[in-house]
Amino acid sequence: MQDTPGASDISQQRCERETAVLEVLQQRGTSVRAAVANKDKNIAEIYQILREQYPDLKELMENRFPDDSYQKALELRREDFRKIQRLFSHPALIHRDRKLIKLGESVCKVVVKDVCEGTGFVLFxxxxxxxxxxxxxxxxxxxxxxxxxxxxxxxxDDPEPHTKFDYFLIERMLVYSSEDELDYAILEINWQEYNQATQTRNKVPPGLLQKFGPLPLSGEACIVGHPAGGLKQMDSIYIIEKEKREQAVHDHLQQYKDSIFTVYSIIHLIKKQGIENIMIGGNKADKVATYNTSMYHGSSGSPVFDAHGQVCCLHTAGFLHGFLNHKKCVIAYAQPVLPIFKDIVSKLKESGNNDLLRLRVEKEAKINSYLKKVYDSVVGLEDEAMETD
Structure with missing residues (x-):
């Protein structure tokens, strides 16, 4: 049996390695500081000495990173660092955060009494x-x-006892699209409801419809919502491109690689939840945005803002695992808002709700070029046909 080296042996080995490196530098008449500062072009000889001193480490690294996978892993780490660097150095971040906080005033906690809690926001x-x-x-x-x-x-927004929230009772549901379709609903507030604690009429914040924009394929974004039915929170996210979703799931599972049973259990659970639908080839692959977020249950219905402060998506669900308060999200997804807007216009048109469609929705659409294009595709063509007749 091979003896485990003691502290004195390790110290001696380190000393021998340092001596070998110093001898090479002395033969060249180069100091350690100069070698580092000038990035000595012939430093390969020193690297070779170090490699010979660590044969076991070299073998381990080759096994962990076959072929060129080390360079790929290194590039991923560099990209992560660049993202963090942008996050903490971008001069417009404070301005952007202030803008998001202001827009976030339109976000509300939704309570379906004795059923569930979630999030929503004022449309108009x-x-x-x-x-x-x-x-x-x-x-x-x-x-x-x-x-x-x-x-x-x-x-x-504020913890008790300082909370001074306003609440409203929902009078009716205007539009509904089941979770098997676009998974959205429009609820109408009862204007007559008031906050009994203050005996004052509440004010509804401005709507976000005119802030609607297209789905970004990648880049930074932000969710504002009420996870777990709690206080309003804001979570910065980074959209995962469609081609990288499978790798994102694999990266999440890597932390459990020492337990095959755990990995198998998570894979079985997220497949049961329908994760294959958002992967390449799935029926939702091209219809959703994906990302990682710490906002789980209660965040459904939250607006997702892009880097320009436009509402690009409606946060819908995540693929979760874990127990009790230790839930973890493998990956989450949101629906783009422009297809939802198109469906809203279609349903209002089909139901004959022309007053709301013409007086309010059309007015909002005229302010926003993305909305106008969608609105005209549903209503405009019919108007042109009528005028021709």
């Missing part, structure tokens, strides 16, 4: 956009079932 006037799956089992014939009470809370 007194209409709230959120996820349809929050209302699962509460809808019948396109309307809220009798006895279902839904509340929205604004300014739910």
């Amino acid at each position: 006037d007194n209409f709230i956009l959120t996820n349809a799956h929050l209302l699962k089992g509460c809808v019948e014939g396109g309307k809220l079932k009798e006895g279902i009470r839904v509340y929205v809370f604004f300014n739910y």
Whole structure:
């Protein structure tokens, strides 16, 4: 049996390695400081000596990083560093954060009494956009079932006892698209509801419809919502490109590589949740944005803002594993808002709700070129046909 080297042996080996390197430098008449400062072009000889001193380490590294995978891993680390560097050095970040905080005033906590909690935001006037799956089992014939009470809370930002939130009761559901389709719902606030704690009429913040924009394929973004039904939070994210989603899942599983059972259990669970739908070849692969976030249950219905402060997506779900308060998200996804807007226009048109469509939705669309293009694709062509007739 080979003896384990003691502290004195390790110290002696280190001394021998240092002596070997110094001898090479002395033969060249080069100091250590000069070699480092000038990046000695013939430093390969020193590297070779160091490699010979660490044969086991060399073998280990070759096994861990076959072929050119080390350079790929190194480049990933460099990219991560560049992202962090941008995050902490960009001069416009303070301005952007202030803008997001202001826009975040339109975000509200959604409470379906005795059912669940989630997030939503003001679309325009007194209409709230959120996820349809929050209302699962509460809808019948396109309307809220009798006895279902839904509340929205604004300014739910400060911890008790300093919380001074405003709340409203939802009067009705205007538009509904099931979770099997676009998974969104528009709820109308009852203007007559008031905050009984202050006996004052509440004000609804400005709508975000005119801030709608396209889905970015990559880049920085931000979610504002109420995870776990708690206080409003803001989470900076980075959108994972479609081609890199599988690698992102693999990277998450790497932390459990010492337990095959754990890895197998997580894979089985997220497949059961439908993660294959967002991977290349899946039916949602081209229809969603994906990212990692620490905002889990209760965040459904949150707006996702792009780097320019436009609302690009509706945060919808994540593929989770873990137990109790130790939930972890493998990857999360959101639906782009422009297809949702197109569906809203179509449903209002089909239902004959022309007053709302023409007086409010069209007005918002004229302010935003992205909305106008979508609106015209649904309503404009029909108007042209009528004028021709």
